[in-house]
Amino acid sequence: MSPKYDGLKSLKNLILKPIGRVFPSPHDWRDQIIYHLLIDRFDNSEANIPPYDPKTTPLGRDDFEGDKWQGGKIKGIIHRLDYIKGLGCTTIRLSPIFKNRKDMNTYHGYGIQNFLEVDPRFGTLKDLRTLVRKAHKMNMYVILEIVLNYTGDNWAYPEIDSWYYYSGERYPFGYWRVVDPFAGIQWPDDAVWPLEFQNPEWYNRKGQICNWNSLPEFKEGDFVSMKKLNTSNCRVLNSLIQVYKYWIASSDIDGYVVDAAKHIEEPSAAIFICAIKEYTYKIGKTNFFICGEINDRDEYMETYVRNVNRYYDKNKQSSSFDSLIDYPLAALIEGTIKGYINPAELRKRYERFNENYCSHIEKINHFITFVDNHDREGQPVRGRFLYNNIFYRQIILAIGYILTSVGIPCIYYGSEQGFNGGGKDERYPDKYIRECMFGGNWGAFNTTGHHFFNPESPIYKKISQIAKIRQQEPTLRYGRQYFREISGNGIDFGYPIDDRCTLAYSRILDDTEILVALNLDSKARSDWVTVDRNLSPKGRKLENMLRPAERFIVEIVGERNAIRMHLDQHEIALLKSINKE
Numbered sequence: 150m151s152p153k154y155d156g157l158k159s160l161k162n163l164i165l166k167p168i169g170r171v172f173p174s175p176h177d178w179r180d181q182i183i184y185h186l187l188i189d190r191f192d193n194s195e196a197n198i199p200p201y202d203p204k205t206t207p208l209g210r211d212d213f214e215g216d217k218w219q220g221g222k223i224k225g226i227i228h229r230l231d232y233i234k235g236l237g238c239t240t241i242r243l244s245p246i247f248k249n250r251k252d253m254n255t256y257h258g259y260g261i262q263n264f265l266e267v268d269p270r271f272g273t274l275k276d277l278r279t280l281v282r283k284a285h286k287m288n289m290y291v292i293l294e295i296v297l298n299y300t301g302d303n304w305a306y307p308e309i310d311s312w313y314y315y316s317g318e319r320y321p322f323g324y325w326r327v328v329d330p331f332a333g334i335q336w337p338d339d340a341v342w343p344l345e346f347q348n349p350e351w352y353n354r355k356g357q358i359c360n361w362n363s364l365p366e367f368k369e370g371d372f373v374s375m376k377k378l379n380t381s382n383c384r385v386l387n388s389l390i391q392v393y394k395y396w397i398a399s400s401d402i403d404g405y406v407v408d409a410a411k412h413i414e415e416p417s418a419a420i421f422i423c424a425i426k427e428y429t430y431k432i433g434k435t436n437f438f439i440c441g442e443i444n445d446r447d448e449y450m451e452t453y454v455r456n457v458n459r460y461y462d463k464n465k466q467s468s469s470f471d472s473l474i475d476y477p478l479a480a481l482i483e484g485t486i487k488g489y490i491n492p493a494e495l496r497k498r499y500e501r502f503n504e505n506y507c508s509h510i511e512k513i514n515h516f517i518t519f520v521d522n523h524d525r526e527g528q529p530v531r532g533r534f535l536y537n538n539i540f541y542r543q544i545i546l547a548i549g550y551i552l553t554s555v556g557i558p559c560i561y562y563g564s565e566q567g568f569n570g571g572g573k574d575e576r577y578p579d580k581y582i583r584e585c586m587f588g589g590n591w592g593a594f595n596t597t598g599h600h601f602f603n604p605e606s607p608i609y610k611k612i613s614q615i616a617k618i619r620q621q622e623p624t625l626r627y628g629r630q631y632f633r634e635i636s637g638n639g640i641d642f643g644y645p646i647d648d649r650c651t652l653a654y655s656r657i658l659d660d661t662e663i664l665v666a667l668n669l670d671s672k673a674r675s676d677w678v679t680v681d682r683n684l685s686p687k688g689r690k691l692e693n694m695l696r697p698a699e700r701f702i703v704e705i706v707g708e709r710n711a712i713r714m715h716l717d718q719h720e721i722a723l724l725k726s727i728n729k730e
Contacts, residue, residue, distance in 0.1 A: 157265040174436030183559040184238035189256040192225025201599040215580030218256040219589040223272035237616025240290040260301030263342040292404035302374040303341040312356040314370040322349035353377040380417040404438025441470040475516040488648025518556035520547040532571020542719035549721040565609040628656035636677040651676040664724040668716035682710040691724040
């Protein structure tokens with residue numbers, strides 16, 4: 150391993166020429182299904198871990214273990230590429246890989262101490278290269294979550310650590326965190342690296358954010374203990390641009406998810422994106438993916454969508470994010486399927502975007518959609534979709550929805566095995582939704598030391614089946630989406646307004662209609678569902694692609710074309726014509 154690529158101390162040593170021939174970008178990111186994992190919690194690459202068996206695996210784990218490093222490795226991801234591909238996922242989203250402070254329990258990777266080094270607890274740059282290379286050989290892609298606007302807790306304010314944001318006041322710099330104050334900053338575990346970031350003037354120094362919805366506070370303040378970089382400073386921003394060009398050159402990754410994009414100034418984000426896009430065009434990755442994570446309400450998302458196209462490069466290629474993480478949709482999906490949100494709210498959200506932001510609808514079609522996630526900010530009790538939920542088939546409905554609706558679907562590790570983590574701990578509440586797939590001391594279902602990579606799990610198998618159909622059907626990836634009216638008696642039609650219903654929608658592409666129906670009821674239902682009268686005329690036979698022997702015939706019901714659908718409890722069906730003329 151060349152020292153020029155691993156453990157660099159200064160930006161002056163960067164080599165931005167790719168290490169070899171770059172792997173080309175996908176033609177359209179809607180062709181991808183993303184698998185989102187936390188490196189520390191996924192797999193440690195050991196082969197002798199026994200599988201989880203609900204009948205024999207002993208219960209019991211220490212609640213304090215969940216906020217500690219568990220030992221997941223990049224090599225463990227390499228070991229499980231077949232498992233991820235078997236689920237139907239074609240892109241892996243990695244949590245940040247960068248070196249964090251040794252004295253902090255920042256297993257999630259966000260407390261960066263060295264922007265130019267892989268954290269040794271995860272592995273090496275060679276491991277990352279191997280992962281990317283093997284994924285590419287399997288026609289898979291790797292996108293990396295990055296941090297653009299803050300570093301780890303690498304320095305302190307004077308006298309006390311807890312300085313809070315107050316009217317934009319800039320506080321004095323205290324000291325760099327070092328092991329031995331008399332020896333000064335020592336490589337590699339003191340202060341922050343590369344060397345250029347050891348400049349107190351590169352940080353806002355305005356204290357911790359108190360009001361997370363107040364401007365300019367949430368763009369200027371520290372993210373809890375993590376220190377906010379002054380990305381409005383052109384030297385700081387240019388250095389970050391060089392850092393993230395380096396990771397593309399040195400590992401051949403295919404995209405970035407920019408963490409906490411809400412806290413970055415829009416002009417700074419646009420300049421960063423434009424610079425990375427120009428670089429990736431130059432080296433041959435012409436559709437390098439850059440997604441922004443904005444965990445906020447629809448009102449803020451819509452504002453961001455309206456403004457997202459203001460900045461352009463000289464070739465007229467947008468310097469906005471290619472995609473955003475769709476947090477509002479995740480809340481609507483969960484509430485709709487569990488029955489505490491009116492299904493009309495889900496439909497109205499799509500209508501609102503179509504009506505008010507039609508010029509940006511192509512952006513919305515590229516949003517990353519998800520059900521479970523590593524972060525549940527703002528929730529009184531943080532838990533996965535199946536937390537305190539006995540209806541395990543509802544997670545199939547939820548993931549089935551994102552696999553068959555507009556957007557780029559993203560599956561969070563463990564959801565395919567029915568993980569139900571949840572709980573309340575004021576210090577580290579997110580630990581409950583970050584269980585270990587390989588067991589460790591923080592395994593799922595209150596267990597330790599047993600892995601959960603079970604391709605025979607009924608949830609895994611059903612998700613894999615739906616994902617395979619998505620990959621075979623362009624209509625499910627690119628088609629327009631229309632919600633359908635239903636009727637229980639064949640006379641009174643309307644959009645569903647309660648949780649005991651058949652939720653149905655069509656994806657339409659050119660002359661093809663695929664009807665998706667979800668029974669949200671805890672018992673079997675039989676409803677009439679409207680279809681497109683031109684694409685699905687009377688007498689047309691529709692086949693359930695999930696159960697090919699099951700056929701439905703389009704009938705004239707009043708003034709509409711419809712089919713009578715029989716669905717079991719919490720069943721999903723995907724219908725397509727089998728006798729086009």
